[in-house]
Amino acid sequence: MAHNKRPTSSWSPIEAFRSLLGRSNLVNKDRVHYLRDLVFQHRTFDVKGVAAPGEASLDLEQVFVNVGLSQADQNTSTNPVPVLNQNGREEQIPIWRFLLPRPNRRPKNLVVLGAPGTGKTTLLKHLALSLAVPTQDQPHLDKTPILLYLRDIANHIEQNPHYGLRQAVQAMLVGRKVELSLDWLVAELANGRCLIMLDGLDEVADLERRQQVAAWVQRQIRRHHPNQFIVTSRPFGYQSNPLSDTLQLEVKPFTIEQIRQFVNNWYLSNEQQKQGRDDEGVHRDAQINAKDLLSRLHQTPALLEMGVNPLLLTMIATIHHYRGRLPDQRVALYHEICDVFLGKRQQARGIKFELTPSQKKRVL
8 A cells, every 4th residue: 555655854845846946937936925825734643623632733645545435325334343354355446546637538527425534534635635736656736736625615606606716715815924925836737737625515515505515616626627626525515516417436344454554654653753853772672563553452442443534543652652552441531532523523623513422322
């Protein structure tokens, strides 16, 4: 399973952008500044509502493990903890296979469906970083990434049906205090050279507003053909608002090997952040802790089965990291997991629902 990881000690996106800015006759500086801010925005592994207070920020590309995809059908799972695939033989297709052009065949627009915590947003952030600063160990795709969160633009769409992609990108940049011209981006869109990623159709909580947003997405797909689009959603939030002329994909649960990769990546990144260095001792400490966690998971099948969900695996790793063990009584862990899936994580990300997580638990 490919990682597309950057070496911790040698790779620096900022140095890469400085190098480009020094070649003023060869590059558009507004484009370089746009891509640099995109890296600033998406380079951190998102653990809002999951991590312990004061925990260090982790580099997404150091933790990331590619999720597998398959073509979705009517039975796409809404279960965040599906059955663990022990043999690893089920086909898992990497996202790049659906992005790279083939002879006489243009890549299709994609809808990526997945239960809560399966890594849909993280996958889009990884793609944005990969296109902003390509590395030699990843497939070559010469497209400009645009990543927008549909929850952030739903109000604009409701107020102005003619709200466009350029306006959405401009509003995002203004919110981040970034000033630059987007004339170059308009040209990129006109030439079909963008990968447009729209995250979280299901995160528009109001049903009527979600229908408006889905209709807006459909208009953008038609208006900006032949640019490729990727839209993410939970299956439940998508079934009543399907998009036409798209290929529907399902995020597959982690395999045993992917669980192992993630735990090793997560502990190495944590140790590097905690110790402030990257040497043999840091790697040894990370390996010891990762090995201990993996051993405990294999000794507790119920927890190992939870590890197929990247969000749950992150929670388990966080608890192990701070306690040095996993709780003998799993009730406390289950309570925390319930809080996360009933809305604690959404609250931390600024998504508003009618009921709080504790109110939802009382209803249940």
